[in-house]
Amino acid sequence: MAAGAPRIFVSHLAGVAVFDPNGDQVGRVRDLVVMLRVGRKPPRVLGLVVELSTRRRIFLPMTRVTSIESGQVITTGVLNVRRFEQRPTERLVFGELLDRRVTLVETGQEVTVLDVSVQQRPARREWEIDRVFVRKGGKGGAFRRKGETLTAEWSAITGFSLEEHGQGAESLLATFEQLRPADLANVLHHLSAKRRAEVAAALDDDRLADVLEELPEDDQIEILGKLKEERAADVLEAMDPDDAADLLAELPEEEQERLLMLMEPDEAADVRRLMAYEEKTAGGLMTTEPIVLRPDATVADALARVRNRDLSPALAAQIYVCRPPDETPTGKYLGTVHFQRLLRDPPYTLVSAIIDDDLQTLEPDAALPVVAGFFATYDMVAAPVVDESGSLLGAVTVDDVLDHLLPEDWRETEFHLDGDEGVAPHAP
Incomplete structure (x- = not known):
């Protein structure tokens, strides 16, 4: 790569504004799409996942990115607003590479990925991941926090192509810690079920409760079902009583009762009272905790x-x-x-x-x-x-x-733009 080519660590791109050539903001960066390659060749960056003001996520090819600098991304102004859909050969950097446990080739030591850097190739307008910022010490806990950090060439790392089990979520959460609950819920909705469960496990009870309130019912049930029952009860306590009642109403009666019995009596009493009302009535809609x-x-x-x-x-x-x-x-x-x-x-x-x-x-x-x-x-x-x-x-x-009042799937369909709603072929 050219000596003067800028190197950008992807953590600095999370939430960065994307502008057209006229200076009008079109959205914000939510992830990077890369394609892993055989051997130890650095992954090619295919493009960015950009979230528009309507919360629709689109794919922006790197060939349409004219510059990345000063906390902003400038595009050619030509955007395909069809919704992004990840392909099997693609990987999301924030969603799948950060927090992955990999191995240093030279020593065989296990390390955890905290960040990666991307750099533009000099001859063409292609971008690649060139370096990986890691922490020694393997899985989380105090040992991880005290471990030595280092930056290694991509070729000095192995393990990215293997399916990860028990992947942590700390770096991903740090990347999105400033997001509102509704926006973080949108991030979780677009992750794989495995990754979604790992992120949910890493969130504290209050933050997870706020996020659950913004997720579609299917995602709520899936996440709650993967928590230990004691923790699920704690999260339900942290939710607004009306939202907790709505979520419990979607579960089998036996599971409802088990969770209610694990909740604090006062909290459970409020939820039981709300569950006694029909869903689409004032009693079913109200919260029991006004001022x-x-x-x-x-x-x-x-x-x-x-x-x-x-x-x-x-x-x-x-x-x-x-x-x-x-x-x-x-x-x-x-x-x-x-x-x-x-x-x-x-x-x-x-x-x-x-x-x-x-x-x-x-x-x-x-x-x-x-x-x-x-x-x-x-x-x-x-x-x-x-x-x-x-x-x-x-x-x-x-x-x-x-x-x-909105359609039941409004959280999943977002706010549609005019034009074709199909999925665009986005790989260059």
């Missing part, structure tokens, strides 16, 4: 609760004022205080003095069309669900309504 305050709480108290980073924007948009008990089902529901109103009043103001008590409430058996009509009529992002006795049971948020 509830007593009438003598102040605006300062309310704002402190709203600041909780674990709350979704929809749940943080308003608080519900109720008489004790404070947890759902509460005492008598008195009204709602909207977030904007909290910003307009002094911190010492009692929430009971600024409640909106004219807002209609939803009955727990209200059907989905009624719930959707409520949101459209009142321009709301969340709505209280109140029973016949006047107790607050929970709140329905607009994202849960949309989940049930």
